[in-house]
Amino acid sequence: MSTRICIIGTGYVGLVTGACFAEVGHQVVCVDNDLPKVALLRSGGIPIYEPSLEEMVQRNTAAGRLRFSGDIAEGVRASEVIFIAVPTPPRADGSVDMSYVERVAREIAGAITEHKIVVDKSTVPVKTGERVAGTIRRYNKGKIEVDVVSNPEFLREGCAVQDLMHPDRIVVGVASERPVATMKAIYEPFKAPIIVTDINSAEMIKHACNSFLALKISYANALAAICEASGANVEDVVHGMGLDKRIGRAFLNAGLGYGGSCFPKDISAFIQIAHELGCEFDLLKEVQRINASQIERFLKKIHDTVWIVKDKTIAVLGLAFKPNTDDMRSAPSLDIIRALQKEGARIRAYDPKSMEKAKEHLTGVEYCADPYAAAKDADALVLCTEWDEFRQLDLAKLRSIMAQPIILDGRNLFDPAKMKQLGFTYKSVGR
Numbered sequence: 001m002s003t004r005i006c007i008i009g010t011g012y013v014g015l016v017t018g019a020c021f022a023e024v025g026h027q028v029v030c031v032d033n034d035l036p037k038v039a040l041l042r043s044g045g046i047p048i049y050e051p052s053l054e055e056m057v058q059r060n061t062a063a064g065r066l067r068f069s070g071d072i073a074e075g076v077r078a079s080e081v082i083f084i085a086v087p088t089p090p091r092a093d094g095s096v097d098m099s100y101v102e103r104v105a106r107e108i109a110g111a112i113t114e115h116k117i118v119v120d121k122s123t124v125p126v127k128t129g130e131r132v133a134g135t136i137r138r139y140n141k142g143k144i145e146v147d148v149v150s151n152p153e154f155l156r157e158g159c160a161v162q163d164l165m166h167p168d169r170i171v172v173g174v175a176s177e178r179p180v181a182t183m184k185a186i187y188e189p190f191k192a193p194i195i196v197t198d199i200n201s202a203e204m205i206k207h208a209c210n211s212f213l214a215l216k217i218s219y220a221n222a223l224a225a226i227c228e229a230s231g232a233n234v235e236d237v238v239h240g241m242g243l244d245k246r247i248g249r250a251f252l253n254a255g256l257g258y259g260g261s262c263f264p265k266d267i268s269a270f271i272q273i274a275h276e277l278g279c280e281f282d283l284l285k286e287v288q289r290i291n292a293s294q295i296e297r298f299l300k301k302i303h304d305t306v307w308i309v310k311d312k313t314i315a316v317l318g319l320a321f322k323p324n325t326d327d328m329r330s331a332p333s334l335d336i337i338r339a340l341q342k343e344g345a346r347i348r349a350y351d352p353k354s355m356e357k358a359k360e361h362l363t364g365v366e367y368c369a370d371p372y373a374a375a376k377d378a379d380a381l382v383l384c385t386e387w388d389e390f391r392q393l394d395l396a397k398l399r400s401i402m403a404q405p406i407i408l409d410g411r412n413l414f415d416p417a418k419m420k421q422l423g424f425t426y427k428s429v430g431r
């Protein structure tokens with residue numbers, strides 16, 4: 001069954017959700033108030049790098065199932081179900097700026113002339129559904145009924161299309177039975193378990209998941225420090241842990257800590273939300289502290305190895321916060337490069353996809369055409385993102401062109417024994 005769907009906001013979540021809904025046969029209009037972005041999307045371009053998204057957008061646009069509009073009222077009126085997927089950026093105190101969601105709720109209220117289902121897909125503080133429903137009621141002069149639904153998104157950047165097409169589960173938070181059948185029909189083609197709960201619980205599931213995943217990462221990073229001090233190998237330790245079905249191996253990779261547009265923001269927000277509800281989530285504060293200390297510990301490792309970085313040439317491989325994306329938001333590479341530059345190091349960098357976006361965040365970096373150009377005559381090489389491309393590097397060649405064969409690997413990409421054999425001074429995390 002095809003449903004007429006409007007997606008408001010064409011960021012990561014909105015654009016990928018819209019494309020995937022169209023892919024399974026729904027009629028989708030994606031709305032954004034950024035008109036140059038709408039024009040780009042209409043011409044077949046996409047504003048982000050995300051594997052297989054561009055083809056999917058073009059295919060569904062050509063098939064007439066997906067279109068883009070700058071007119072929110074038109075998109076809302078044309079659709080039965082409206083998904084809100086606008087940004088919820090952090091404010092300075094760690095709380096969430098909800099003004100975009102609130103504005104969209106008012107705009108929906110102003111546009112509707114008949115019953116609609118309004119679905120919140122943005123990552124929002126618990127109790128937002130109640131506020132959205134209240135806002136639409138207040139600003140809708142005709143007193144048209146709407147059903148507000150919470151339907152959090154769990155996609156990861158870099159594999160967003162894959163995550164959306166093959167979800168582990170779909171969470172649907174409702175205030176009544178009325179929107180349930182339509183929500184189930186929208187998601188039926190995705191063949192995933194659908195959990196129907198109340199709106200507050202659905203919103204809480206999203207907080208709980210992201211925080212728990214961040215906790216797993218910080219746990220692995222705290223273990224890494226103890227492994228280094230004791231001579232144990234964190235890779236073997238998490239392998240041994242991960243085979244226990246109660247624990248699982250995912251999200252136990254030690255490294256430079258979590259970055260990106262979600263975890264840093266969402267963990268701060270959950271701490272703040274809990275605080276406002278009278279509950280101190282100290283466990284999550286520790287997760288944050290461990291995450292921040294990963295960068296400090298890595299910088300110390302660079303100093304212990306290189307000693308004085310002033311006037312040294314440091315090659316940085318990988319800038320994006322994780323592989324398969326060009327996203328630079330809260331990328332660990334930014335803190336590392338800035339700290340090294342502050343001490344007078346020259347930075348030569350290479351990333352397969354994010355160098356254009358990196359230019360918006362960094363100054364004084366020499367961007368290189370490939371990893372070897374970055375490494376040539378470098379006094380040390382720092383690896384910040386585990387792109388597959390770097391696994392295929394000709395390490396003997398790399399060693400021959402560097403001024404000093406020093407590699408500091410923030411993502412445990414290489415085998416320490418092999419690196420030693422090749423003549424590198426090689427430091428990684430927790431091994």
Ligand code: UDX
Pocket residue numbers: 153154155156157158210213217250251252253254255256257258259260261262263321322
């Ligand atoms: C995350 C959630 O996974 C997703 O469900 C949610 O919808 C949005 O936030 P994303 O930020 O795109 O997705 O990437 P993810 O793959 O989860 O990685 C987040 C960060 O954790 C990255 O910086 C990554 O490098 C880091 N990470 C991940 C680790 O350091 N170790 C790990 O074992 C896993």
